Amino acid sequence: MPAAKKKQKEDDQGPTILQGVYMFPNGDKYDGEYMMSPGGSLERSGTGKHITSDGTVYTGQWVEDKMHGQGKIIFPSGATYEGIFVNNQFQGRGKYVFPNGSFYDGEFNENKLEGDGNFTDTESQIWSGTFRYKAAPGLRFKLNL
Template sequence: MSDIQESEDVKTQGEGPIKVSYIFPNGDTYEGECSRCAGVMMRSGTGTHTSAGGIIYTGEWLEDKMHGRGSLNHPSGALYEGEFKDNMYHGTGRYNFPDGSTYKGPFNKNRLEGDGAFTDTQGLVWTGEFYGKAALGLKMLHNI
């Protein structure tokens, strides 16, 4: 974060993280916790990053990367809520597509991967093994 401009005073609260509010040169903003490592400020802890294009991430950070639990909201209406690792969807999460369909289950490096459930725009729920864009052997759940 050495290329960012500080928009407010940095405040240290005892031994804990540093609370900051930054405006990046490209218009992005970050409000939340940071830590200092080798003289460089890094997002670490919890905070909200809003891109100039309207993408909003709220959640946990580690060494300047989305890492831990959080939500990523896109201007298109797409929303991911769940686990992140190294700036990627990784772990258990839920992805809401702009058309109203959803996927809930495991992610691996931004890809659907494993035993999950997809709910289509008509409300039908399909379960099975997902591998990226492929999903072999899906079963439709019936509400009887």
């Protein structure tokens, strides 16, 4: 059960949304909006922050206990992703920053770089084109004059 119930929103057409802090048995911590499922278990729903026991931090939207909507995840390695999530996966437009500071800003599909985007390397050189997971045929170098 949640450690603290901060507020409760009643919606005429939906379930009761609660807000509080929940500590999971594995050491994970959730602070945000949730609802109780018909079976009596907590289901993250709305806006919240989840911190895993290994230090991964997700802040954003939740639907049916899944990262879904706009959010940001920070990994222990220092890598980050900010953008759209669908069913716990990077999906749609987003930006992934690698631990070395290089980053990809573009389209994602099921956690993969998939579609139009730009990759900026550690020398701030920008490569633009269509990405297909681990391949990117026909990338164009953007010259900054």
